[in-house]
């Protein structure tokens with residue numbers, strides 16, 4: 223175990239300088255000031271359903287959406303049993319996106335107006351089970367599209383750096399470019415981008431899609447993606463002071479802290495329709511290699527050691543991905559701004575994990 227008091231002191235010293243973050247902000251776009259918050263009045267609150275809500279991202283998004291629209295206006299759903307604290311914190315419902323009738327019933331019975339579609343089988347897991355990835359990411363997504371169109375929903379679907387491939391420009395990758403991914407996960411996400419845009423243009427579906435970088439969070443675990451190392455490394459640094467990394471030390475990938483990801487999603491969901499020139503946007507925050515990340519962690523935990531044992535499947539996936547995403551359209555059209563760069567990310571992650579461990583051992 224690392225010297226916890228020393229670590230806390232160092233981490234808090236830096237993290238303490240940061241202002242508290244609000245989740246939905248007034249944003250100013252390059253061509254004029256726009257207040258997204260005003261796009262939703264008290265009598266006009268959306269009723270939101272989140273599918274696949276028990277993964278790395280869903281619980282955090284539900285928390286922020288509930289703060290904004292009220293606890294009972296945001297329903298989390300998944301095929302797994304929720305942990306107690308999630309079950310107690312707001313509405314939770316079983317929903318398998320492969321069950322069309324059940325999904326439709328949930329939308330109708332709960333008067334759903336926005337659907338956040340998080341269910342997915344991610345990149346590394348998908349390569350080990352192509353049939354499952356195809357079923358959940360493509361067949362399941364068709365159910366979402368049809369139900370959203372039938373009931374006039376606003377539907378948000380995250381895409382990913384996996385939707386790019388070895389022939390895409392890599393540094394940075396623009397919104398529009400060649401997309402020939404080599405994983406079933408990536409192929410399914412290109413399919414989602416194109417089908418969503420087609421349904422928008424053909425049937426007027428309010429489809430919204432952001433290409434997320436790898437997302438880093440302290441209190442939720444990643445679900446089998448290629449960027450998982452960037453979460454696991456922090457837990458290892460605090461717990462044992464050593465980490466075995468499954469990507470090469472020079473693998474540079476785009477990443478984002480979860481608070482930025484959630485805020486981007488909320489602001490994009492609330493952006494007025496006429497601000498959206500496109501329906502699929504890149505969003506970017508920072509890019510780093512395992513070596514960059516290790517050095518930044520070592521500024522706080524000087525004894526931290528990293529060894530490398532490269533997983534060829536994950537490395538091949540990572541080598542085909544962008545090093546950075548070009549996101550000027552998101553910044554211009556609906557006012558996207560990231561807040562966390564690498565030093566803030568490291569300080570925040572170490573602080574959260576250290577405090578979390580201390581609290582857990584106190585009970």
Ligand SMILES: NC(=O)c1ccc[n+]([C@@H]2O[C@H](COP(=O)([O-])OP(=O)(O)OC[C@H]3O[C@@H](n4cnc5c(N)ncnc54)[C@H](O)[C@@H]3O)[C@@H](O)[C@H]2O)c1
Pocket residue numbers: 273274275276277278279280299300301302317318319320339340341342343344358362380381382383433434435436437438443444445446447449
């Ligand atoms: N986490 C990241 O770094 C990242 C990056 C880019 C894009 N995304 C996208 O964001 C979304 C959420 O990602 P995440 O990291 O929370 O994923 P995750 O793998 O942690 O969670 C996915 C959830 O989907 C659920 N699920 C699987 N099959 C289902 C089914 N048939 N019906 C309903 N639910 C089902 C799982 O139980 C799981 O809780 C995904 O669409 C993912 O592609 C995530």
